[in-house]
Amino acid sequence: xxxxxxxxxxxERRFDIKVSLAKLQNEIDSxxxxxxxxxxxxxxxxxxxxxxxxxxxHGAQVQQDVLNxxxxxxxxxxxxxxxxxxxxxxxxxxxxxxxxGQNYVFSATFEVYPEISVGDLSxxxxxxxxxxxxxxxxxxxxxxIRKQRIVFNKVDRAAKSGDxxxxxxxxxxxGIAFPGGEARGVQLILGEGKFLKDFxxxxxxxxxxxxxxxxxxxxxxxxxxxxxxxxxxxEVTLExxxxxxxxxxxxxxxxxxxxxxxxxxxxxxxxxxxLEREVSKRTRSKIKEQVMxxxxxxxxxxxxxxxxxxxxxxxxxxxxxxxxxxGVKAAELSLKPEFFKDKAEYRVKLGxxxxxxxxxHSLKASPEQVRHIIEDAAQSYENPEQVVKWHYxxxxxxxxxxxxxxEENVVSWALGKIKLVDKDVTFDDLMGISRNGAIS
Numbered sequence: 264x265x266x267x268x269x270x271x272x273x274x275e276r277r278f279d280i281k282v283s284l285a286k287l288q289n290e291i292d293s294x295x296x297x298x299x300x301x302x303x304x305x306x307x308x309x310x311x312x313x314x315x316x317x318x319x320x321h322g323a324q325v326q327q328d329v330l331n332x333x334x335x336x337x338x339x340x341x342x343x344x345x346x347x348x349x350x351x352x353x354x355x356x357x358x359x360x361x362x363x364g365q366n367y368v369f370s371a372t373f374e375v376y377p378e379i380s381v382g383d384l385s386x387x388x389x390x391x392x393x394x395x396x397x398x399x400x401x402x403x404x405x406x407x408i409r410k411q412r413i414v415f416n417k418v419d420r421a422a423k424s425g426d427x428x429x430x431x432x433x434x435x436x437x438g439i440a441f442p443g444g445e446a447r448g449v450q451l452i453l454g455e456g457k458f459l460k461d462f463x464x465x466x467x468x469x470x471x472x473x474x475x476x477x478x479x480x481x482x483x484x485x486x487x488x489x490x491x492x493x494x495x496x497x498e499v500t501l502e503x504x505x506x507x508x509x510x511x512x513x514x515x516x517x518x519x520x521x522x523x524x525x526x527x528x529x530x531x532x533x534x535x536x537x538l539e540r541e542v543s544k545r546t547r548s549k550i551k552e553q554v555m556x557x558x559x560x561x562x563x564x565x566x567x568x569x570x571x572x573x574x575x576x577x578x579x580x581x582x583x584x585x586x587x588x589x590g591v592k593a594a595e596l597s598l599k600p601e602f603f604k605d606k607a608e609y610r611v612k613l614g615x616x617x618x619x620x621x622x623x624h625s626l627k628a629s630p631e632q633v634r635h636i637i638e639d640a641a642q643s644y645e646n647p648e649q650v651v652k653w654h655y656x657x658x659x660x661x662x663x664x665x666x667x668x669x670e671e672n673v674v675s676w677a678l679g680k681i682k683l684v685d686k687d688v689t690f691d692d693l694m695g696i697s698r699n700g701a702i703s
Contacts (some may be wrong), residue, residue, distance in 0.1 A: 268345065273565040276347065277372045280337045284367065287329050292326050330367065337372050348376040351569035374567040379619040381562065382561030384680040389553035392546050392693050393685045396538045400690045404534050405512065408520070415505035421468045422504050424454035430466065431501040434495045440492060448502065466499060474500045538690065545693050551670065554677045558616050559609070566611050574607035575600050620673050628668030636671075638662045 265451045295318050302320065334355060342349050353373035359657045415427045422428055428451060434444035451457045453467060461479040469475055476498045485491040510516050514525030522529050579598055620626060641650035654660045690696075 273376045274377060275565050276375055277370055280334055280369045280371055282330060282333050282367045287333055290329050291326055295321065334369050350376055350567040351372045372642045374569055377564045379564055379615060381620065384557060384561060384677055387557040388682040388684060389555050389557060390686040391683050392549055392688045394446040394542045394688055394690055394693050396535055396542060396690060400538055401531050401534050404538060411508045412510050416508055418504060418506040421470050422453060422501065423467055425507050427452050427505045428501060430499050430501055432497055432499045434497045436493050438496045469501045471501055471504050474498060542693060551674050553615055554674045557681060559612060562616050564612060566608055570611045571607050574611050575603045578603040578607055621669055622674055626672040626676055627668065628665050628672060633664045636667050
């Protein structure tokens with residue numbers, strides 16, 4: 264067997280494997296003799312079929328199996344001898360079978376792991392968000408809690424934005440009803456955007472029991488293509504009308520939030536503690552994101568395509584599972600591998616860098632670290648102890664916690680080298696909350 268390794272690219276390699284079939288004959292005969300004991304053939308007792316007949320029946324398949332095993336063994340021995348770190352599986356191709364079929368030559372094409380050399384992190388600078396939770400943040404959170412506990416009361420007046428209404432409607436296009444254009448007892452809150460803006464605007468100022476007809480034009484990008492860009496006529500009847508009522512921040516309200524003595528001051532202190540915990544978590548997350556990007560920026564490397572393809576498959580399967588859970592068929596959204604390529608390459612590169620750092624600097628996760636991560640995550644659930652047991656009952660879930668612990672160790676190591684500067688930001692900026700309250 265000869266092995267002159269060719270470099271076909273940054274990570275792709277190829278070498279030839281020569282196998283002498285004559286040297287494999289003993290193994291071929293040995294396997295055929297074992298088959299004699301189990302081969303069944305009409306007219307012969309079990310184990311009494313002549314060797315020659317067994318060879319005629321199974322000889323070609325046995326020869327192919329022995330040849331395949333020999334090629335794989337030669338490949339494994341060669342890459343071990345040469346110290347090559349192979350990714351995935353090689354691709355074997357027959358090149359020639361000469362000497363009356365006694366000698367075979369195969370080419371083995373494969374990828375190897377890249378050499379990883381982490382760059383100089385001391386020249387990297389990352390920002391640490393510096394956030395102070397102020398009274399305005401507590402007030403805003405308290406307002407969100409009030410809105411979550413809104414109640415609706417019937418009212419005798421015209422409808423306006425924010426009201427909860429119940430309607431019947433019937434729509435036509437050129438006098439003809441269309442799919443989804445009719446419904447009864449539909450409930451919506453005006454201004455939330457459940458219906459088209461022009462539809463909701465037309466309903467404003469209607470009174471209970473009133474019926475109104477109006478036209479609207481569906482947007483060109485409307486999800487129902489048969490209606491997109493077309494003008495429809497709707498007839499709407501308002502069945503009921505309720506106005507929103509926010510609860511007062513009084514003792515009863517405070518008690519309902521888990522403070523038995525109804526002390527508003529304690530409620531605000533509790534909210535502040537919750538917000539500060541969120542600040543701490545988000546700050547660590549922001550620092551981690553920047554550390555990971557610094558590692559990528561200072562460590563250029565080629566990534567084996569086989570690893571990228573495997574990660575694309577995982578990401579696609581995860582996306583399909585999430586869509587299935589929401590009742591959306593993945594086929595309807597035309598999920599394509601290229602949609603996931605950049606993310607897959609990012610994750611594979613980062614994974615290789617992290618693995619190298621863990622190995623070089625002994626950054627392995629301790630059982631105590633893993634336990635802390637699991638217990639910390641469990642605190643947001645009603646029964647933390649059960650959640651902890653649930654994690655430890657699955658090696659896959661436990662591995663996720665171990666991966667997070669490894670990442671924390673890498674971040675701690677990197678922060679000993681990277682320049683860290685504080686940057687004052689608001690709570691909303693840190694959490695990605697826009698002026699209208701939406702989270703980005």
